[in-house]
Amino acid sequence: MEFLLEINVEEMPTSHVRTALDDLAERLARELASAKIAVASLAALGTCRRLVLVGDFAEGQADREGLVTGPPKAAAYAADGSPTPAALGFARSKGIDVSRLEIVKTARGEYVGFRTVEKGKPTAEILAKAVPQVIGSLSFPKMMRWGSGTMRFSRPVRGLLCVFGGAPVVFEMDGLRSGDATVGHKIRAPRPIRASNFAEYKAALREVRVAVDPEERKAMILDQIAARLAPLGAELYSDPGLLARLANDVEWPFVFLGSFPEGYLALPIEVLSTAMREGLKVFSVVKSGRQIPYFLGVADAESDERGLIRVGNERVLKARLEDARFFWMNDLKTSLKKRAPALKHVLFQEKLGSYDDKAQRLKKIAAYLAERAEGEKIAKDLGVAAELCKVDLVTDMVREFPSLQGKVGGLYARAEGLPEVAAAAIYEHYLPQSLEDDSPGTLAGSLLSIADKLDSIVGVVGLGIQTTGSSDPFGLRRNAQGVCKIAIDRKLSFSFPRLVDKVQAVYGDKLKRPKAEILDYLRDFFLGRLKYLHERQDIRYDLVAAGLGAGLENIYHVHLRIKALDALKASPQFEPFILMAKRVNNILAGQPACALNPDLLVEKEERELQAAFSIVKENVGPLIARGDFGQAQKIVFRLEPVLTAFFEKVLVMAKEAPVRKNRLALLQAIRKILAQMADYSQVVVEGEKAGGR
Amino acid sequence: MSLQNLILNLQTYWAGRGCYLAPTYDVEVGAGTMTPDTFFRVLGPRPWKVAYVQPSRRPTDGRYGENPNRVQKHHQFQVIVKPSPADIQDIYIASLTSLGIDLAHHDLRFDEDDWESPTIGAWGVGWSVHLDGLEITQFTYFQQAGGRDVFPIPVEITYGLERLEMFLEEKDNIYDLQWSDDVSYGDLRLEEERQFSDYNFNRATVRSLRESFALCEKEAGQLLDKGLYLPAYDMCLKCSHAFNLLDARGAISVTERVKMIAQIRALVSRVAVQFVGPEGRA
Numbered sequence: 021m022e023f024l025l026e027i028n029v030e031e032m033p034t035s036h037v038r039t040a041l042d043d044l045a046e047r048l049a050r051e052l053a054s055a056k057i058a059v060a061s062l063a064a065l066g067t068c069r070r071l072v073l074v075g076d077f078a079e080g081q082a083d084r085e086g087l088v089t090g091p092p093k094a095a096a097y098a099a100d101g102s103p104t105p106a107a108l109g110f111a112r113s114k115g116i117d118v119s120r121l122e123i124v125k126t127a128r129g130e131y132v133g134f135r136t137v138e139k140g141k142p143t144a145e146i147l148a149k150a151v152p153q154v155i156g157s158l159s160f161p162k163m164m165r166w167g168s169g170t171m172r173f174s175r176p177v178r179g180l181l182c183v184f185g186g187a188p189v190v191f192e193m194d195g196l197r198s199g200d201a202t203v204g205h206k207i208r209a210p211r212p213i214r215a216s217n218f219a220e221y222k223a224a225l226r227e228v229r230v231a232v233d234p235e236e237r238k239a240m241i242l243d244q245i246a247a248r249l250a251p252l253g254a255e256l257y258s259d260p261g262l263l264a265r266l267a268n269d270v271e272w273p274f275v276f277l278g279s280f281p282e283g284y285l286a287l288p289i290e291v292l293s294t295a296m297r298e299g300l301k302v303f304s305v306v307k308s309g310r311q312i313p314y315f316l317g318v319a320d321a322e323s324d325e326r327g328l329i330r331v332g333n334e335r336v337l338k339a340r341l342e343d344a345r346f347f348w349m350n351d352l353k354t355s356l357k358k359r360a361p362a363l364k365h366v367l368f369q370e371k372l373g374s375y376d377d378k379a380q381r382l383k384k385i386a387a388y389l390a391e392r393a394e395g396e397k398i399a400k401d402l403g404v405a406a407e408l409c410k411v412d413l414v415t416d417m418v419r420e421f422p423s424l425q426g427k428v429g430g431l432y433a434r435a436e437g438l439p440e441v442a443a444a445a446i447y448e449h450y451l452p453q454s455l456e457d458d459s460p461g462t463l464a465g466s467l468l469s470i471a472d473k474l475d476s477i478v479g480v481v482g483l484g485i486q487t488t489g490s491s492d493p494f495g496l497r498r499n500a501q502g503v504c505k506i507a508i509d510r511k512l513s514f515s516f517p518r519l520v521d522k523v524q525a526v527y528g529d530k531l532k533r534p535k536a537e538i539l540d541y542l543r544d545f546f547l548g549r550l551k552y553l554h555e556r557q558d559i560r561y562d563l564v565a566a567g568l569g570a571g572l573e574n575i576y577h578v579h580l581r582i583k584a585l586d587a588l589k590a591s592p593q594f595e596p597f598i599l600m601a602k603r604v605n606n607i608l609a610g611q612p613a614c615a616l617n618p619d620l621l622v623e624k625e626e627r628e629l630q631a632a633f634s635i636v637k638e639n640v641g642p643l644i645a646r647g648d649f650g651q652a653q654k655i656v657f658r659l660e661p662v663l664t665a666f667f668e669k670v671l672v673m674a675k676e677a678p679v680r681k682n683r684l685a686l687l688q689a690i691r692k693i694l695a696q697m698a699d700y701s702q703v704v705v706e707g708e709k710a711g712g713r
Numbered sequence: 714m715s716l717q718n719l720i721l722n723l724q725t726y727w728a729g730r731g732c733y734l735a736p737t738y739d740v741e742v743g744a745g746t747m748t749p750d751t752f753f754r755v756l757g758p759r760p761w762k763v764a765y766v767q768p769s770r771r772p773t774d775g776r777y778g779e780n781p782n783r784v785q786k787h788h789q790f791q792v793i794v795k796p797s798p799a800d801i802q803d804i805y806i807a808s809l810t811s812l813g814i815d816l817a818h819h820d821l822r823f824d825e826d827d828w829e830s831p832t833i834g835a836w837g838v839g840w841s842v843h844l845d846g847l848e849i850t851q852f853t854y855f856q857q858a859g860g861r862d863v864f865p866i867p868v869e870i871t872y873g874l875e876r877l878e879m880f881l882e883e884k885d886n887i888y889d890l891q892w893s894d895d896v897s898y899g900d901l902r903l904e905e906e907r908q909f910s911d912y913n914f915n916r917a918t919v920r921s922l923r924e925s926f927a928l929c930e931k932e933a934g935q936l937l938d939k940g941l942y943l944p945a946y947d948m949c950l951k952c953s954h955a956f957n958l959l960d961a962r963g964a965i966s967v968t969e970r971v972k973m974i975a976q977i978r979a980l981v982s983r984v985a986v987q988f989v990g991p992e993g994r995a
Contacts, residue, residue: 166854168864176797178799207817207821326818331883332844343782
């Protein structure tokens with residue numbers, strides 16, 4: 021039977037609508053499951069003004085059968101088969117006729133008893149209790165109260181429509197009584213609408229120009245955008261976040277094309293599109309990648325026949341663009357260098373100082389990185405960028421549009437004629453903002469971004485501020501992921517502990533936590549991020565763990581180790597080798613470190629192993645150093661047959677201590693090399709049980 | 714419709730819905746929310762309905778009369794209804810219709826915009842209301858004031874009079890608006906904007922402002938010691954305005970900003986405690 025619920029609310033924020041719909045459906049499904057009511061379907065949809073559930077549920081709970089047992093059969097019937105006083109008494113006490121008694125076989129023997137059938141409750145009755153309970157249980161990041169009521173919600177709840185099988189499900193919440201009515205569009209048709217099923221409901225809403233399905237509204241927007249842009253041969257400057265928000269905010273989307281004076285095209289597209297998105301929530305329009313003097317807006321309207329909506333929006337946009345132009349021209353009057361001292365008044369973190377302090381640190385960290393990343397050529401420009409990259413925080417443009425930070429600094433640097441390397445580095449130094457975002461395109465931008473992020477991470481961790489599951493106030497996780505992503509995307513090879521050490525040295529005595537403790541914490545923290553980064557690329561979790569298990573010396577190398585394992589996992593030598601590596605690990609477990617004396621190697625197989633190992637070691641060393649783990653891995657595979665022969669013929673745990681220790685020493689040397697490639701004990705091998713141990 | 718007719722219309726409309734029409738408050742404030750007719754009356758259990766025009770000073774918004782949209786003093790039409798009625802959005806929408814706006818041909822939107830004023834320890838949940846993209850109203854359900862939960866919940870509707878008038882007159886420049894049929898906004902306000910922008914940004918004496926802040930802060934404390942929370946609250950407003958001017962002069966460092974806001978906030982919360990009283994009677 022069909023179920024329909026609409027919670028009529030005042031305009032809810034997009035993010036709240038999404039979680040509310042998910043939670044509503046999930047929680048109601050759980051309630052119904054625990055009440056043993058079959059759910060054939062349950063879907064959530066809605067707008068910012070209505071949260072809607074549509075479902076198909078069983079009409080009622082299934083009937084429940086029971087069994088009540090009485091006295092043993094022997095005591096219940098006389099020899100002639102007539103019921104004894106015991107049976108009669110039992111039947112009387114249960115209020116049934118004695119003829120209903122039957123023989124029941126139990127583990128303890130035969131008894132008399134009777135069967136009961138408990139009628140299931142109708143679903144409507146369950147819903148009348150469950151629905152208000154589910155609604156009341158929803159929670160939002162920010163809750164509010166209204167009027168004199170007791171309810172808490174995202175925005176005031178104004179109506180409740182709830183029907184099941186064509187009849188209203190009636191309940192009360194905070195003075196509101198549910199029924200089969202809701203209201204149409206607040207402005208276009210503020211009159212009551214009755215509905216006893218979803219088809220009626222949807223049709224009645226369509227009548228007053230409310231499209232209740234968000235996917236339908238999104239499609240309507242995209243269709244209209246395409247239609248408006250076709251004559252111009254232009255495209256939308258893509259903005260999925262804005263599209264989702266607008267699809268939520270309107271009940272019937274109407275897309276209009278507006279224009280603005282061409283003079284504003286002198287402003288960079290970054291500024292124009294931000295002023296449009298944040299000032300007015302409209303899309304910018306581009307043609308062959310360049311902004312043209314048009315924009316697209318989404319109105320909650322059926323049409324704009326008189327053009328009033330378009331003209332009104334054009335007027336507002338012009339004012340916003342005028343502001344942006346004022347900020348742009350005004351900001352450019354003062355060079356970034358002249359403006360830099362103002363950073364002394366902008367706090368980065370209470371105990372870590374101002375953004376000026378940060379800029380001074382970034383200069384030193386970036387210089388260190390440039391030296392190590394073969395960036396000598398850019399070192400000077402990178403220094404300029406480090407010193408000026410935060411200056412845009414004290415420009416009017418960033419005060420007005422904080423999301424432009426970095427970008428606008430780079431644009432100003434370029435406009436005032438600073439070297440392109442420096443301008444690009446400033447522009448890019450907040451990248452990547454997410455894992456979907458691109459890493460900086462230039463080396464200088466990459467190094468500056470790493471320096472900036474690591475400065476924040478080391479500083480905050482050094483103060484002992486904890487990042488937990490839900491609390492990451494300084495965005496350390498995002499920052500650490502950014503550092504890893506850049507190192508991997510840009511193939512940047514640097515020593516992680518030494519870089520951390522350098523940042524700590526630059527902080528001087530500001531960080532109270534012991535140095536070694538900070539490094540240990542950061543190793544784990546970054547390994548956690550690298551784990552996440554690789555597992556989401558669908559690399560086998562055990563291979564990721566094996567690559568991470570070799571430790572964090574160099575972020576890029578960790579990535580290469582994992583990639584090498586992933587690339588070789590299907591090769592025929594892989595599994596036998598893994599099993600052998602595990603065998604080596606197992607036999608060495610708990611053994612003290614021993615010294616190798618080649619003169620004591622007497623057996624043919626151990627001498628062969630020693631010989632093979634020294635060749636492998638010689639070849640593999642330089643490969644590991646430059647991160648060619650694929651090649652190194654292939655060479656190491658060659659040890660497997662030699663090791664097999666060794667274990668077959670040579671008794672490692674020999675009685676004579678010097679011989680035993682020597683053999684252990686040889687294996688320890690091998691293990692040491694292997695440990696630089698991966699922690700093979702983490703790899704899960706199919707044939708493990710057959711071989712290995 | 715001239716700006717003064719707009720005001721008359723709104724006054725008539727809200728008086729018709731039971732609001733008391735309060736006179737404009739005579740201490741500088743950054744928003745209508747800060748005047749006693751809002752700040753005190755949203756506290757405590759008693760119902761309250763009020764509407765009034767309040768000039769609002771935001772020194773950093775000064776543009777020397779050269780920007781067609783920004784001014785360091787604008788006018789708000791402030792409405793408080795407590796407790797908020799169930800049909801308050803409809804009542805608000807009808808107020809726009811009563812101004813002759815035919816909403817069938819426009820796009821009226823309630824955009825998520827929660828409001829917060831750390832200085833008076835207040836926050837609320839609501840929207841900025843946009844008409845064809847133009848923000849004309851802030852619509853807020855108060856949740857806290859003076860650092861205390863409020864109940865019953867008041868709704869605050871703040872019309873930006875200049876914005877709304879620009880919409881009604883279809884003008885791009887604030888100074889071209891008609892205050893009355895024969896007096897323009899520019900006639901009345903342009904020179905004031907020029908002079909006050911210069912004062913706010915360049916001439917206000919930083920040392921006097923700091924002294925004034927310190928004096929009013931001290932006075933507020935002493936008045937509260939005597940239980941005179943009403944004049945004490947005026948002193949808080951004066952502190953707040955001195956703070957805004959110092960901010961426009963670029964004279965406040967980061968740590969100082971935090972400290973000064975905390976000072977005012979502490980006083981305001983004492984004011985709220987005295988007003989509400991130990992039993993929350995208000």
